[in-house]
Structures are given as C-alpha cells and as structure tokens.
Amino acid sequence: MTQPAGTTGTQPDAEGVAPTRPRGWARAVLPALPHGRAMPAEQWDAHHAFVLRALAVLVAAVPVYALLRGTGPGPAVLATAPLLALASVARLPSLHRSTRAAAAALGLMATAAVVVYLSDGATEAHFLFFALLPLAALYAARAPFLLAVGFVAAHHLLLGTLVPHAVFSHSAAPLPMAALHAGFVLLESWACLAAWRRFDDRREQIEQVVAERTGELRAQRDELARLAAVVQSTDDAVVTTTVDGTITSWNPGAERLYGWRAEEVLGRHASLLSGGAPLPADMTTLPPGAQERVHRRRDGSVFDALVTFSLIRGEDGRPTGVAGISRDITGTKRREAEARAAARQLEAQAGELARRALHDPLTGLANRALMQDRLEHALADRRVRRHAVLLLDLDDFKAVNDECGHEAGDAVLVAVARRLESHVRPADTVARLGGDEFVVLMEDVEGRRDVVTVAERLLGALREPVPWGDERFTVGGSVGVTLTDPTDRRGMDDLLRDADLAMYVAKSGGKNRVRVFERGMREEVAAQDELVRDLRAAVDGGELRVLYQPQVDLRTGAVTGVEALARWQSGSRGLVEPAGFIPVAEATGVIDAIDDWVIGQACGQLRAWDDAGLPELRMAVNVSPRRLATGDLAVTLAAATRASGVHPSRLEIEVPEAVASGPDAAAGIRDVRALGVHVAIDDFGTGSSSLARLQDLPLDRLKIDSSSVALLAAGQAAGSLADAVIALGNSLGLQVVAEGVEQPGQLAALRSLGCDAAQGHLFGSPVPASAVEHMVRSGRPLIAVA
Structure with a gap:
C-alpha cells in the first residue's frame, strides 16, 4: 500500500487509524508493510505457542526424514542441531518476545532449508517454505516476518546461485530457477502481507466492536446489579415465572410476604400463591399492568394483593416468561374503606348539621332561616307569579302544656306539623317559627279563594283530637293570610308582619278562624288595641257589672243557686256582651283582673242576700283556665270569702273540661277544693278529658253543654250525649246541671233522664241581683213540679 505520488505524510486506513511509516531500508523495500500494533499478551502467547508446537514437530521430523533419505546418524544430528538451538531460544521466557519471535521465524525457515537440502533440492520440498512462511505472520510484527522473507530470499538467491545442487535438483540454469522461486516467495509474501493488513484492519474493527460491546455489557451489568439490589432490598414481592407458570426467581420481599423460602418454591407452579381466580395455563395471557388479586400465604391465610404483571422477552422479542410485583393492600383497602366510611359519616354529619341549621329539631319542618331563604327566592319573581304566606297560631295550646306538661305539648306540635304537611301541596313550604306558631309559603297561587280554602282545610285538620296516652287533646288555630301581587313592593318582613296582623285579628275575633290581610286591618287592630285599653280602664273605672242567671232544681222547681256572669257597660260603647x-x-x-273582680262581687252579693234574709244560695263563678295553672286562684277565693264573711262552701267555680284534667289544673282544683269551695266541670261533652283523671279530682257537679241540650227533644233523649253525661255523673256520685235549656221539650227530656238541675232562658235570663231577690222571695217555682 504505497502512497500516491505527490502526497506526503500518512493517510488513515479504513478504520481511521494512521499506520506508522516504516523507517530505514524497510521503507524503501516494503513501504506498505504495516508496522503492527502491540498484540495483547494472552493472544501473543497463544500464537507463539502454536508456532512452537509446529516447530517442535518439524524439529522432531527432520532427523527421521534424514535417516529415511539415507543420511547417517551423524549428519542427521548435525542437520537437526541448529534447528533445536533456534527452537530452544524461542522457548526461553527470559528473552523479549520479539527475540523469541525472531528465533521461531528463523527456526521455521531453517527447517524448510534443511529439508530442501536433505531432499537434494527436490521441487516438492520447496513447498515447505510456502507452508511455513505464513506462520511467521502470526506475530503481526515486522521483525519476524522480514527475517523469514529475508532468509528465503538469501537461501534461494544466494545459495541457489552459488551452490545450485543444494537448492535445486533439476538441470535448469540456477539464476532463472532462483528468480522463479524467489518470485513465488515474494508473491506469497505479498499474499501474507495483504492478509496481515486485512487481519490488522479487521482486528482493529473487532477490538473497537469488542470495546464498545464490552462497555455496553459493563453498563448492562451495572444496571442489572442496581436492579438486582433494588429487587433484593424492596419490601414488595418480586417473582418471575416461565410461560407455563413455573417459578424461576423469588426475592426476600416474597419470602416476607408469602412465608415461603426461595428453595421451597423455585420450580413449583405459581398457582400455590393464588387464593382466588385461577391462573391461566399461559402466563403471558395475563393482562399487563396492576390488578387486584386474592393471594395465599404459606399458613393458608388469604389477603388482597395488588399485582403488577409484565412480560419478559428474549432477544428475538418473543415472551419467555412473566414478572410479577406484589404487595399486600389489605391494610390499604381497610384504611380506604374506613376513610370512605368516615367521609360518608362526615358527609352525613354535615348534612345533619345543615338540616338542623335549616329545620326545626322537634318537628323536622323548615325553620325560620329556611323559610326566609325560600320566601326571598319566591319574592324574586313575584312580578310574574303570585304567592301567599299563611301564619298559623294554635288556640289553647298553652293549656296543654300547663295541664299535661311539655312532653304532651311536644306530641301535639309534632302531630300538628304532620297534619299541616299532609294538607298542603308538595311544593309548598311548612315551617315552624317557634312555640306554637307555624307558617306556610304557597308559591304560584291562583287567587284568594284557593288560599282560603287551603287555610280552612288546615284548621279542619287541627280540630281532630290528638291522642297522647290516655289523653286526647283538641286544639284549634287561627290563620292569618297575606297575598302578593305584581304591584306589591313589600319585603319578607312586611309580609310576615301583615300575616301576623291578620292572624291576630282572627284570634281576637273568636279563634279558629281565617283572616286575609287587608289594608283596613291595621285600623281594625288599632281599634282592638283601643278595646283592650278601654277594658283595662273598665275594670278600675267601675264599668263592669254582674248579672245572675238562676239555677233550678228539676225535682222541686226552686231556685237553688245562680251563676254570676260579667257584663261590660261601657260609657262609649254601651253594653258589651261577653263574646265581645x-x-x-x-x-x-x-x-x-276581671276574674278577681267578679269573685269579689259574687261573694259580696251573697253576703247582701244573707243580710236581706234570703235562703242560702250557691254562687257559681266562671274562671279563666289560666287561673288554675297560676296557683293563685285559691288565694283569691280565700281572701274574697274572708272579706265578705261568706263560707267558701257557698261558692262554686266552673272549670272548662278541656283543661280540668291537666296536672297543673288538677293541683289548682285540689287547692280550691281544700278551702271548701265546690268545683263544677263546665261545658262537659265538648272536650276530651280522661275519665280516669276525672275520677281522681275532687269534683261536685258536671254541667252539660248547651249544644248537647239543644239536640234534645221530648221522648228522644235516650242514647243522647246528655244521657251519657247524666249516667256518668250518677256513676261518679256527681250532680248534673244542664245549661242552655230553652224549650219545654228539652226540660221534659232532661227530667226523664234524671238530670238534677238546669239553667237557661226557659227559667230566666241573666238579671240584676234585685231581680233574683224578688224571684226568690216570691217562693213561686219557676217550673211545674213533676
């Protein structure tokens, strides 16, 4: 490989390595001969050992060949001695390897020369040079190769020319023959040189590839070492299997998780880990990625595992197995379930808190805050739709609390709430504002008539008795209604105030009524307030008066007592009836104050009649239900009788049936009865008192309500309510007095039933005290004696 003409320096070869330029005569003789690179010691030793083995065989074969050619032992030994010497030098480890290589190369060529000499220049013997010369190229160095080539050239050119018969056995001219052989040697040398060059280039490429591959393998080894360290140290179980499921690896995490040691599971099928769905026959069909499975430990216990499967592929890309990474998620799932349960509980608690913030805790109805919110939303589009607000207040509810306690009152409130909800539309809102006050929001109503119909339906539902143990409570209600219209500018507070005003008017007008707010109602309320002021002044100003209605013994027809009835003779209003x-x-x-005044007047009148010489009469006085609960009625009665000098037994208080059996009223009745004052149950038959409680009360008389008396007719009294009341009174040892007797037929029916006494317009209307005195003094029976 000579340099092209006109170039200087060196050119890099195909691998980019610039060959070292030969120096001295070698540069002139063989300018393309590679300098060669230092061969690794292991490789050089392998090549040298091969050359030495070949040389040893040749050295051993030379004397044998000499003897076969007919040479004596002496010449055979002499021919072998230099070869043995060169082979021995080549084997000395103390010498530099270049020296040993040179000795080996010379030994090879010398062996070929000796064989040619012993063969008397036989042509075939010359082929040994061609066979051995490539061995000198195994060292990939200039020195041994040049020595070998130089030896062949000297042997053929010099010796072949000077001593031809020692080299060539034919008769041809020595010089042409020597040149021919030299040409063959040089041609082979060129072939060895080309092979050497290609080998050197290839070796460089291989070394580079080997270096690169070695670097990659080292990187892979380091990466595998790191992965192996991770696999060995991780808490997760890392298991690999073959395609058919045979376990091939088992890390310490797997030992801790499953309880088996590696030697116990390697080679066994992975199904021993499964505690749920069976594994497929082909593990590579498992879906890649994480999935939850039930796994089994060595002790037989099962647990929830999160397993991540991934395929293991060979160099050809085909799956060769499966790797699975498992971890116990039983605790995690339990904590997640607990967290979800806690979240649901917190959500429920938040919902309950929100519900409590917006609903009445007793009845479950909307409270004031929720009603306010819904009313504000309704008012936002009132220009398009009409709405109604109904404010409802229970009548006589306080008596329930006073008589039977707050537990009974709560039962009534809950029953009222359910009835209100069941008698309005599903879209309407029923709220409890507090106490016994309720409000109903009706959105998108047609008109006043529809709203009033709903209000009356609500009152009708309230009138149904509410059972509570042995008791039955009947409460009414008063409803105030206010309506919005497209021109309305009232806010929520204004609407509630107007509904409250209408409810106040309904209650003051006799209760159990419905009133719709009207603009003139404010004047009506103002008039009502004025009435209250006038009434308060009437008590202190002497405008009240007492009339007396006689009570007649139905057996004798004589007047045995009277009932004191208050009247108001107003200076500006005239005579105002009790209902007013x-x-x-x-x-x-x-x-x-009115009760106290009437009791004082009644006691004083009894004293005046006594002083006038009239027979002793019994005085009946109506008292307000609230007086029994306050506990001061007995004190008032005691003071009045003491001041007038009238014995308490001459007085009789009339208590409404609806409140008579309550615990507070019962205590008040016992206090009154302890003074000696008689007690009568008024309007009996209109309430729902408990018979058992009536039996425990110190009562004297029952008064049949006038509505029951009005239903009586001569000959048709049997089976009536009056009949039942009279029978009850007789069974309890109580006298029975009938109120509101106005017709002779009613009188006849009462007599036939065995009623004790009666009062009503048939015997006389309420009259002043002087008329009673005249009536009693006349001694004339008011009715014919039966």
Missing part, C-alpha cells in the same frame, strides 16, 4: 270582650281579655291577660 272575654276573648280579648283572655288573650291580653286582663281576664285575671
């Missing part, structure tokens, strides 16, 4: 001021007095508390 008693409800207002009860609603405002003025009734207490």
Whole structure:
C-alpha cells in the first residue's frame, strides 16, 4: 500500500487509524508493510505457542526424514542441531518476545532449508517454505516476518546461485530457477502481507466492536446489579415465572410476604400463591399492568394483593416468561374503606348539621332561616307569579302544656306539623317559627279563594283530637293570610308582619278562624288595641257589672243557686256582651283582673242576700283556665270569702273540661277544693278529658253543654250525649246541671233522664241581683213540679 505520488505524510486506513511509516531500508523495500500494533499478551502467547508446537514437530521430523533419505546418524544430528538451538531460544521466557519471535521465524525457515537440502533440492520440498512462511505472520510484527522473507530470499538467491545442487535438483540454469522461486516467495509474501493488513484492519474493527460491546455489557451489568439490589432490598414481592407458570426467581420481599423460602418454591407452579381466580395455563395471557388479586400465604391465610404483571422477552422479542410485583393492600383497602366510611359519616354529619341549621329539631319542618331563604327566592319573581304566606297560631295550646306538661305539648306540635304537611301541596313550604306558631309559603297561587280554602282545610285538620296516652287533646288555630301581587313592593318582613296582623285579628275575633290581610286591618287592630285599653280602664273605672242567671232544681222547681256572669257597660260603647270582650281579655291577660273582680262581687252579693234574709244560695263563678295553672286562684277565693264573711262552701267555680284534667289544673282544683269551695266541670261533652283523671279530682257537679241540650227533644233523649253525661255523673256520685235549656221539650227530656238541675232562658235570663231577690222571695217555682 504505497502512497500516491505527490502526497506526503500518512493517510488513515479504513478504520481511521494512521499506520506508522516504516523507517530505514524497510521503507524503501516494503513501504506498505504495516508496522503492527502491540498484540495483547494472552493472544501473543497463544500464537507463539502454536508456532512452537509446529516447530517442535518439524524439529522432531527432520532427523527421521534424514535417516529415511539415507543420511547417517551423524549428519542427521548435525542437520537437526541448529534447528533445536533456534527452537530452544524461542522457548526461553527470559528473552523479549520479539527475540523469541525472531528465533521461531528463523527456526521455521531453517527447517524448510534443511529439508530442501536433505531432499537434494527436490521441487516438492520447496513447498515447505510456502507452508511455513505464513506462520511467521502470526506475530503481526515486522521483525519476524522480514527475517523469514529475508532468509528465503538469501537461501534461494544466494545459495541457489552459488551452490545450485543444494537448492535445486533439476538441470535448469540456477539464476532463472532462483528468480522463479524467489518470485513465488515474494508473491506469497505479498499474499501474507495483504492478509496481515486485512487481519490488522479487521482486528482493529473487532477490538473497537469488542470495546464498545464490552462497555455496553459493563453498563448492562451495572444496571442489572442496581436492579438486582433494588429487587433484593424492596419490601414488595418480586417473582418471575416461565410461560407455563413455573417459578424461576423469588426475592426476600416474597419470602416476607408469602412465608415461603426461595428453595421451597423455585420450580413449583405459581398457582400455590393464588387464593382466588385461577391462573391461566399461559402466563403471558395475563393482562399487563396492576390488578387486584386474592393471594395465599404459606399458613393458608388469604389477603388482597395488588399485582403488577409484565412480560419478559428474549432477544428475538418473543415472551419467555412473566414478572410479577406484589404487595399486600389489605391494610390499604381497610384504611380506604374506613376513610370512605368516615367521609360518608362526615358527609352525613354535615348534612345533619345543615338540616338542623335549616329545620326545626322537634318537628323536622323548615325553620325560620329556611323559610326566609325560600320566601326571598319566591319574592324574586313575584312580578310574574303570585304567592301567599299563611301564619298559623294554635288556640289553647298553652293549656296543654300547663295541664299535661311539655312532653304532651311536644306530641301535639309534632302531630300538628304532620297534619299541616299532609294538607298542603308538595311544593309548598311548612315551617315552624317557634312555640306554637307555624307558617306556610304557597308559591304560584291562583287567587284568594284557593288560599282560603287551603287555610280552612288546615284548621279542619287541627280540630281532630290528638291522642297522647290516655289523653286526647283538641286544639284549634287561627290563620292569618297575606297575598302578593305584581304591584306589591313589600319585603319578607312586611309580609310576615301583615300575616301576623291578620292572624291576630282572627284570634281576637273568636279563634279558629281565617283572616286575609287587608289594608283596613291595621285600623281594625288599632281599634282592638283601643278595646283592650278601654277594658283595662273598665275594670278600675267601675264599668263592669254582674248579672245572675238562676239555677233550678228539676225535682222541686226552686231556685237553688245562680251563676254570676260579667257584663261590660261601657260609657262609649254601651253594653258589651261577653263574646265581645272575654276573648280579648283572655288573650291580653286582663281576664285575671276581671276574674278577681267578679269573685269579689259574687261573694259580696251573697253576703247582701244573707243580710236581706234570703235562703242560702250557691254562687257559681266562671274562671279563666289560666287561673288554675297560676296557683293563685285559691288565694283569691280565700281572701274574697274572708272579706265578705261568706263560707267558701257557698261558692262554686266552673272549670272548662278541656283543661280540668291537666296536672297543673288538677293541683289548682285540689287547692280550691281544700278551702271548701265546690268545683263544677263546665261545658262537659265538648272536650276530651280522661275519665280516669276525672275520677281522681275532687269534683261536685258536671254541667252539660248547651249544644248537647239543644239536640234534645221530648221522648228522644235516650242514647243522647246528655244521657251519657247524666249516667256518668250518677256513676261518679256527681250532680248534673244542664245549661242552655230553652224549650219545654228539652226540660221534659232532661227530667226523664234524671238530670238534677238546669239553667237557661226557659227559667230566666241573666238579671240584676234585685231581680233574683224578688224571684226568690216570691217562693213561686219557676217550673211545674213533676
């Protein structure tokens, strides 16, 4: 490989390595001869050993060949001695390897020369040079190769020319023959040179490839070492299997997780780990990625495992196995379940708190806050739709609490809430504002008539008795209604105030009524307030008066007692009947002062009649239900009788049936009865008192309500409510008094039933005290004696 003409320096070969330029005569003789690179010691030793073995065989074969050619032992030994010497030098480890290579190359060529000499120049013997010359190229170095080529050239050119018969056995001219052989040697040398060059280039490429591959393998080894360290140190179980499921690797994490040691499971099928769905016959069909499976430990216990499967592929890309990474997620799933349960509980608690914040805790109805929110939303589009607000307040509810306690009152409130909800539309909102006050929001109503119909339906539902143990409570209600219209500018507070105003008017007008707010209602309320002021002034100003209605013994027809009835003779209003001021007095508390005044007047009148010489009469006085609960009625009665000098047994208080059996009222009745004052149950038959509680009360008389008396007719009294009341009174040892007797037929029916006494317009209307005195003094029976 000579340099092209006109170039200087060296050119890199195909691998980019610039060959070292020969120096001295070698540069002139063989400018393309590669300098060669230092061969690794192991490789050089292998090549040298091969050359030495070949040389040893040749050295051993030379004397044998000499003897076969007829040479004596002496010449055979002499021919072998230099060869043996060169072979021995080539074997000396103390010499530099270049020296040993040179000795080996010379030994090879010398062996060929000796064989040619012993063969007397036989042509075939010359082929040994061609066979041995490539061995000198095994060292991939200049020195041994040039020595070998130089030896052949000297042997053929010099010796072949000077001593032809020692080299050539034919008769041809020595010089041409020597040149011919030299040409063959040079041709072979060129072939060896080309092979050497290609080998050197190839070796460089191989070394580079080997170096690169070695670097890659080292990187892979380091990476595998790191992965192996991770696999060995991880807490997760790492298991590999063959395609058919045979376990091939088992890390310490797997030992800890499953309880088996590696030697116990390697070679066994992975199905021993499965505690749930069976594994497929071909493990490579498992879906890659993470999945939950049930696995089994050595002790037989099962657990939830999160397993991540991945395929193991060979160099050709085909699956050769499966790797699985498992971890126990039983605790994680339990914690997740606990977290979900806690979240649901917190959500429920938050919902409950929100519900409590917006709903009444007793009835479950919307509270004031929720009603306010819904009313504000409704008012946002009132220009398009009409709405109604119904404010409902229970009548006589306080008596339930006073008589039977708050537990009974709560039962009534809950029953009222359910009835209100069941008698409105599903879209309507029912709320409890507090106490016994409820409000109903009706959105998108047609008109006033529809709203009033709903309100009356609600009142009808309230009138149904509410059972509570042995008790049955009947409460009514008063409803105030206010309506919006497209021109309305009232806010929520204004609407509630107007509904409350309408409800107040309904309650003051006799209760159990519905009133729709009207603009003139404010004046009506103002008038009502004025009525209250006038009534308070009437008590202190002497405008009240007492009329007396006689009570007649139905057996003798004689007047045995009277009932004191309050009237109001107003200077500006004229005579005001009880229905015109008693409800207002009860609603405002003025009734207490009226009761005290009437009791004082009744006791004083009894004393005046006694002083006038009239027979002793019994005085019946109506008292407000609230007086029994306050506990001061007995004190008032004691003070009045003491001041008038009238014995308490001359007095009789009339208590409404609806409140008579309550615990607070019962205590008040016992206190009154302890004074000696008689007690009568008024309007019996209209309430729902407990018979068992009536038996425990110290009662004297039952008064049949006038509505029951009005139903009586002569000859048709049997089976009536009056009949039942009279029979009950007789069974309890109580006298029975009938109220509101106005017809002779009613009187006849009462007599036939065995009623004890009666009062009503048939015997006389309420009259002043002087008329009673005249009536009693006349001694004339008011009715014919039966």
